[in-house]
Amino acid sequence: MASSSNPPPDDLSGEGASQPAPHFGERGRVQVPGGDSVDLMGYQFSFQQNLEAGTGKSVFIEADSLPVQRDLDWESVTSSVTNYRTENGRTYHAYKDGSYFYPNDIDEQDRQQFEHVVLQHLMGGRLYFAPFSQERPPKRILDIGTGTGIWAVEMGFEYPTAKVLGTDLSAIQPTDVPLNVEFYVEDTRDPWHWYRQEDRFDYIHTRMTLGCWEDVKTDVVQKSFDQLEPGGWFEAQDLLSTILCDDGTMADDNPLKLHFEDIADATASEGRPLRSGDRWRRACEEVGFVDVTEYVFKIPINGWPRELRWKELGKMWEANFLHGIQAVTYGPLGRIRNLSRNQMEMLLLDVRKSISDTSVHAYQKFFIVLGRKPFPDEERHNPHHTEDTPMADS
Numbered sequence: 496m497a498s499s500s501n502p503p504p505d506d507l508s509g510e511g512a513s514q515p516a517p518h519f520g521e522r523g524r525v526q527v528p529g530g531d532s533v534d535l536m537g538y539q540f541s542f543q544q545n546l547e548a549g550t551g552k553s554v555f556i557e558a559d560s561l562p563v564q565r566d567l568d569w570e571s572v573t574s575s576v577t578n579y580r581t582e583n584g585r586t587y588h589a590y591k592d593g594s595y596f597y598p599n600d601i602d603e604q605d606r607q608q609f610e611h612v613v614l615q616h617l618m619g620g621r622l623y624f625a626p627f628s629q630e631r632p633p634k635r636i637l638d639i640g641t642g643t644g645i646w647a648v649e650m651g652f653e654y655p656t657a658k659v660l661g662t663d664l665s666a667i668q669p670t671d672v673p674l675n676v677e678f679y680v681e682d683t684r685d686p687w688h689w690y691r692q693e694d695r696f697d698y699i700h701t702r703m704t705l706g707c708w709e710d711v712k713t714d715v716v717q718k719s720f721d722q723l724e725p726g727g728w729f730e731a732q733d734l735l736s737t738i739l740c741d742d743g744t745m746a747d748d749n750p751l752k753l754h755f756e757d758i759a760d761a762t763a764s765e766g767r768p769l770r771s772g773d774r775w776r777r778a779c780e781e782v783g784f785v786d787v788t789e790y791v792f793k794i795p796i797n798g799w800p801r802e803l804r805w806k807e808l809g810k811m812w813e814a815n816f817l818h819g820i821q822a823v824t825y826g827p828l829g830r831i832r833n834l835s836r837n838q839m840e841m842l843l844l845d846v847r848k849s850i851s852d853t854s855v856h857a858y859q860k861f862f863i864v865l866g867r868k869p870f871p872d873e874e875r876h877n878p879h880h881t882e883d884t885p886m887a888d889s
């Protein structure tokens with residue numbers, strides 16, 4: 496196992512970090528909905544248009560069409576899945592109603608899309624750390640708790656020959672996606688009997704699923720191990736919700752720190768602990784993954800750092816935080832602590848001030864954990880070997 500803190504994205508060193516960085520600009524031809532194929536090499540990207548801004552040419556900026564009624568027209572999406580619960584002005588998933596505390600509405604979807612951009616910034620543009628490349632592409636990818644599906648869609652573009660499946664409790668993914676990407680409503684905590692033995696994955700990924708699981712090992716890691724083909728990779732990218740500080744500038748009664756401790760305690764008492772980011776590595780080792788590697792990034796809460804790269808990241812995280820603080824508060828404190836909307840908004844007044852207080856040098860940790868399923872002849876050397884239980888045909 497290797498562990499490192501904030502590895503420079505272009506200069507990764509150590510175990511598990513030797514793969515070439517993905518070539519985001521060389522995607523070649525891709526299929527687009529309707530059956531046509533487009534040569535992306537000659538495609539006029541919007542950022543190219545923006546580059547013309549200084550030339551005196553007029554730049555047309557397209558308006559966001561949200562909020563839209565997303566096109567949920569595939570047969571499997573029934574009203575039991577889309578009759579979302581409304582509570583305190585937010586909407587929540589309907590399938591397995593109540594099992595996940597955080598909203599799925601347009602506001603939360605917008606926040607997730609922005610968070611994707613921030614995480615890309617944090618990781619130097621990388622979508623993943625597993626050792627795949629255009630020369631060694633994955634074949635079958637599963638994205639667990641896919642949310643808006645943005646990671647799955649970008650992987651679909653990155654690897655047009657791969658099949659990408661994204662699963663979630665909520666059917667909030669767009670239908671206008673690459674032909675090699677599909678989404679399904681599914682509770683990952685259920686047995687995975689619908690995956691067939693011959694449909695094993697060579698890459699299983701999950702990101703920002705803190706608060707989704709009772710136990711990352713039994714709910715996700717063991718099942719992923721079983722459903723990966725030998726040599727396949729598992730990767731978890733997850734935030735540790737705890738608010739941390741290294742230089743004593745955060746008081747013990749800091750409102751943001753106390754707020755997250757309260758939410759973490761409340762959600763743990765209901766079997767959906769928010770603190771899971773630091774559990775993935777051990778879970779991977781225990782179920783029998785090999786080459787287990789952990790990277791730990793620090794994300795500043797706001798623009799307090801001096802160095803521009805971290806200041807910029809902190810400002811983005813502050814925006815993400817301010818956008819999402821209501822979403823992360825209402826479910827746990829409303830349902831578990833029985834606080835009213837007014838009481839929660841009163842609490843949030845001080846919490847929001849803390850988020851933007853640059854005199855406090857607070858940060859959170861973001862974990863990336865990778866593990867490879869060993870080949871059969873490797874398994875006897877693995878001290879944490881668990882039986883590879885083949886899934887029954889469905």
Ligand SMILES: C[S@@+](CC[C@H](N)C(=O)[O-])C[C@H]1O[C@@H](n2cnc3c(N)ncnc32)[C@H](O)[C@@H]1O
Nearest residue numbers: 595640641642663664665682683684702703707
């Ligand atoms: C914070 S979002 C992260 C979305 C996405 N992975 C990303 O990084 O943009 C967590 C997602 O996990 C989904 N989720 C929660 N519990 C789940 C479960 N038991 N099975 C499948 N998905 C679940 C939620 O519906 C939500 O969309």
